Amino acid sequence: MNRQAGQITVEAVLVLTILVSTVFTGTRFLRDKQILTKMVERPWTYLAGMIENGMWMPAASSRGKHPNQLNRHGSPTGDTP
Numbered sequence: 242m243n244r245q246a247g248q249i250t251v252e253a254v255l256v257l258t259i260l261v262s263t264v265f266t267g268t269r270f271l272r273d274k275q276i277l278t279k280m281v282e283r284p285w286t287y288l289a290g291m292i293e294n295g296m297w298m299p300a301a302s303s304r305g306k307h308p309n310q311l312n313r314h315g316s317p318t319g320d321t322p
Contacts, residue, residue: 286299286300287299290302290303293307294306294307294308295307295308
């Protein structure tokens with residue numbers, strides 16, 4: 242029993258089987274729960290608002306607060322009620 246030439250092959254096949262099954266199960270889980278989608282879309286809505294309008298709000302709700310809007314222009318008198 243000194244010759245164990247096939248043992249590494251058997252162990253490699255077992256490890257590859259475990260890795261492949263884990264990858265397929267993990268990708269199915271990520272796709273079903275939409276984890277990656279939530280990680281990208283939620284922050285992107287706020288980032289898009291900052292890029293488009295200069296406000297840390299979703300882009301659709303911060304369009305009225307864009308710096309180019311008349312009520313947000315800088316003036317020497319400041320805000321008047």
